């Protein structure tokens with residue numbers, strides 16, 4: 001049933017890992033002759049790469065699937081698939097609620113998506129691939145074989161010629177062994193496994209050859225990366241050095257770090273390796289030791305604050321982002337206030353706040369009661385964000401008058417909207433001098449400034465002249481990166497840096 005111009009619509013929910021998985025799945029489908037489309041109801045294959053971390057994300061997928069009932073009745077050849085964490089967590093539930101789904105595929109089996117789609121297209125039967133393979137019960141040999149098959153997805157990575165790889169994700173680790181009591185990830189993504197360092201470095205080289213300047217290393221607890229090579233362990237600090245040494249890569253970031261495993265060798269690498277950016281995503285979840293205990297987070301508030309202080313001693317201008325959960329089982333007003341205090345003490349660049357959502361199968365869901373009413377969760381959520389916003393505005397306004405190095409990513413949201421409007425009016429898309437570009441600093445601050453299209457993909461130096469909680473505004477003062485962003489960096493690599501402007 002090979003059609004001539006097969007199209008795929010792929011929508012991604014959730015974390016950066018899913019964004020990367022989607023890119024890789026699309027790459028595999030492209031190799032089979034598919035082109036991607038924005039037209040969901042008209043596509044030959046519709047895939048949702050799903051997230052199970054909160055119920056809300058799953059409900060969104062169900063409503064999207066519901067909207068496909070009629071198009072599928074009209075076109076029975078349409079293949080509808082649910083891939084990623086929700087597929088792994090509840091395949092039976094998906095088929096029961098949405099019988100028009102043809103395919104489910106867990107996050108550990110995504111290299112099989114093209115074969116599964118063909119299975120559906122040729123036999124019109126359901127196709128299923130779930131990662132029981134990643135079960136913690138399988139033998140070491142089974143796990144090694146299965147791991148090879150999982151690895152195939154990343155190893156086959158081959159960006160399309162027109163794909164923007166300027167900032168690319170590279171997976172260094174799969175799964176998680178922490179089993180925080182609220183979290184479904186260890187169940188959907190399986191045991192923690194680190195990829196061989198040489199494969200990661202090769203992937204970074206391939207991306208650099210195609211124009212990548214910034215690499216973000218991905219893992220659920222990325223700092224606990226360790227992989228044996230020639231009989232000795234390669235740890236995360238060494239991996240940072242090796243990826244940073246790849247020609248053409250100017251910035252290296254990594255997410256997400258687990259506060260419990262953060263050793264000083266990583267901080268030393270952040271201090272000494274010029275490419276490693278002054279940025280950490282270090283989810284804390286709560287400012288109360290009692291809540292951290294109930295979450296089984298394996299560190300105390302004091303240890304978390306110590307870590308941030310230690311990190312800032314190594315890397316003075318370090319910016320830190322964090323995650324908080326509000327309304328976890330039994331959270332009292334005093335425990336909530338402890339989170340507010342922690343925000344005050346840490347000086348986060350930004351925070352992500354989530355209302356606790358019980359997840360089937362987790363310890364918290366089995367043994368604790370989701371007893372904080374939703375309106376209280378909502379109010380606590382707003383409390384944390386408002387507090388953070390006040391502090392971030394003040395901190396960002398202190399940056400007014402300073403210059404920062406920005407890697408220019410593209411047009412600002414407002415400029416894109418104006419361009420879209422021109423397009424729908426049938427006008428030729430034009431560039432106005434007032435149009436804004438957007439990029440990021442090494443510390444992951446978003447910077448918006450007037451510029452020209454030729455600056456996209458390059459480094460510029462921007463003088464900051466205004467700031468809100470989440471965005472810095474400024475004007476380009478030079479097309480070369482700033483010298484004072486990181487003096488050691490400039491001294492080390494002024495030649496490479498000046499080339500890039």
Ligand code: SAH
Pocket residue numbers: 015053054182183184185219220221255256283285323324325354355356357358359
């Ligand atoms: N280490 C992972 C964490 C995955 S979940 C990472 O890469 O970020 C991302 C965030 O979602 C967590 O840090 C936590 O703040 C939030 N989260 C996880 N489970 C949740 C739940 N059951 N309810 C609400 N928020 C949750």
Ligand code: F3S
Pocket residue numbers: 176177178179180183184185186220221258
């Ligand atoms: Fe989830 Fe905790 Fe791992 S939040 S991803 S179980 S570190």
